[in-house]
Amino acid sequence: MIKVAVVGASGYAGQELIRLLYQHPNVDIKVITSRSNINERYDSMYGNYIKRSNLTFEVNDVDKICKDVDIIFLALPHGVASNIVTKDIISKAKIIDLGADFRISDLSIYENWYNTKHGNETLLKEDSIYGLCELNRENIGKYKLIANPGCYTTCSILSLAPIMDKSFIDKKSLIIDAKSGVTGAGRSLDISTHFTECNESIKAYKVASHRHTPEIEEQLSVIAGEDIHLIFTPHLVPMNRGILATCYIRLTEDIHIDDIYNIYREFYKDDYFVRLLNKGINPETKWVKGSNYCDIGINLDSRTNTLIVVGAIDNLIKGAAGQAVQNMNILFGLDETTGLEDIAIFPV
Numbered sequence: 001m002i003k004v005a006v007v008g009a010s011g012y013a014g015q016e017l018i019r020l021l022y023q024h025p026n027v028d029i030k031v032i033t034s035r036s037n038i039n040e041r042y043d044s045m046y047g048n049y050i051k052r053s054n055l056t057f058e059v060n061d062v063d064k065i066c067k068d069v070d071i072i073f074l075a076l077p078h079g080v081a082s083n084i085v086t087k088d089i090i091s092k093a094k095i096i097d098l099g100a101d102f103r104i105s106d107l108s109i110y111e112n113w114y115n116t117k118h119g120n121e122t123l124l125k126e127d128s129i130y131g132l133c134e135l136n137r138e139n140i141g142k143y144k145l146i147a148n149p150g151c152y153t154t155c156s157i158l159s160l161a162p163i164m165d166k167s168f169i170d171k172k173s174l175i176i177d178a179k180s181g182v183t184g185a186g187r188s189l190d191i192s193t194h195f196t197e198c199n200e201s202i203k204a205y206k207v208a209s210h211r212h213t214p215e216i217e218e219q220l221s222v223i224a225g226e227d228i229h230l231i232f233t234p235h236l237v238p239m240n241r242g243i244l245a246t247c248y249i250r251l252t253e254d255i256h257i258d259d260i261y262n263i264y265r266e267f268y269k270d271d272y273f274v275r276l277l278n279k280g281i282n283p284e285t286k287w288v289k290g291s292n293y294c295d296i297g298i299n300l301d302s303r304t305n306t307l308i309v310v311g312a313i314d315n316l317i318k319g320a321a322g323q324a325v326q327n328m329n330i331l332f333g334l335d336e337t338t339g340l341e342d343i344a345i346f347p348v
C-alpha cells in the first residue's frame, strides 16, 4: 500500500483528494493536516466521511510527515509550497503540489504574475516537472516533485494541444473564453463568492491579467515551438463545479473538419481521460462532474475560417484532485485509471 499524507485537507481540493484516495485500492491515508482544525475529526468537518473515516487533523509539519509516508499531496494556497518543500523532504517522500509554485519554469514570470517571491528556485529548476499527464507522462516518473496543473489551464491546454504545432493555424489569434464554478475559488471566505454575490449572475474577472495565462502560454509554446501569446478571459458562473473553455483559433488555410478530427484522434489515442465528442456535439460540465474526464468538442466556422474547440472538466477532479491521483498512479507504476473510474454524477 502507498502511504499518503494530504496537507491542506480541510480545503475543497484536499477534500476531493481524500474522497478519491479512500476509493483507491492501493492507498492508505496516514496523515491529514490543516492549521486551524488540529485534533478535530475529519467527519466532523465533512459529514460525507461519517462511518468512513477516523482521521483527525494533524499539524502541517512536512519535515516530520515525510518520514512516515511515501507521498505528500500539498493542497495549499500558492506561495506556500515553495517555502516548505526542501531537497531533504523530496529525498524521503514524493510531493504532488496542487498549487502553482512549481508550474511556471521562469521564476521572474511566476513572481510577476503571482506578485510574490518564489521560495525555492533550485527545486523549481532541478527537481520539478509540470504534471499534465497527457503531455508529460513519459517523464513524470523520473521526478519527485510534481506541479499539478491549474484547472483552467488543464482544460485549455488539452483543448488546444493537438493543433498547436500545425502550420494551418494563426498562432497569434488564440482566444480562450473560460467559465468556472465557484468551488474554483476554494473554501475560504471571500465576498465575491457569497451566495448573494454570485448566484443569478455571471461575470468576467481578472480580464487580461489572470495568473493562468502564462501557464497556458508556456505549455502551448513548448508544443508550438515558438512563443505563444493569447487572450484568456475567465468567468465566474453560479454553479458549484466545472470548467468550460471555448477556444477560438483562426485558420490560415482551408481545412476539412474531418482532418482536424483525425489530428485530435491520433493525438489522444492513448488517453483514457480525454473524450473526443462526435461531430456536432459539444461538452457540458454536467457530463464530467465528479469524473476525471476532459470532454472536447470540435467545430469549424467555415464563414470566418475559425476553429472553435470547446473543453470541459470538473475543476476539482481533472482540474485538481483527480489529476493529482493520476500523477500518483504514474509515479508508482500503477494503471493511470486506478481509483479514478467514477462516471460523472448526474443530476446533482
Ligand SMILES: NC(=O)C1=CN([C@@H]2O[C@H](COP(=O)(O)OP(=O)(O)OC[C@H]3O[C@@H](n4cnc5c(N)ncnc54)[C@H](OP(=O)(O)O)[C@@H]3O)[C@@H](O)[C@H]2O)C=CC1
Binding pocket: 007, 008, 009, 010, 011, 012, 013, 014, 033, 034, 035, 036, 037, 060, 074, 075, 076, 077, 078, 080, 098, 099, 100, 149, 150, 151, 183, 184, 185, 186, 187, 188, 315, 316, 319, 320
Ligand atoms: N478549488 C479548485 O478548483 C482548485 C484548486 N487548486 C489549488 O489547490 C490549492 C488548494 O485549493 P482549495 O482547496 O480550493 O483552497 P481552500 O481555500 O479550499 O483550501 C486551502 C487549504 O490550505 C490551508 N491553508 C490556507 N492558508 C494556508 C497557509 N498560509 N499555510 C498553510 N496552509 C494554509 C487551509 O486550511 P487551514 O487554513 O486550516 O490551514 C486549507 O486546508 C490551491 O493552490 C488552489 O489554487 C487547483 C486546481 C483547482
Ligand SMILES: CC(=O)N[C@@H](CCC(=O)OP(=O)(O)O)C(=O)O
Binding pocket: 098, 099, 100, 149, 150, 151, 152, 180, 181, 182, 183, 184, 185, 186, 234, 236
Ligand atoms: C473561480 C476561481 O476563482 N478560480 C480560481 C482559479 C482556480 C484554481 O484553482 O487555480 P489553480 O488551479 O491555479 O490552483 C481563480 O480564478 O484564481
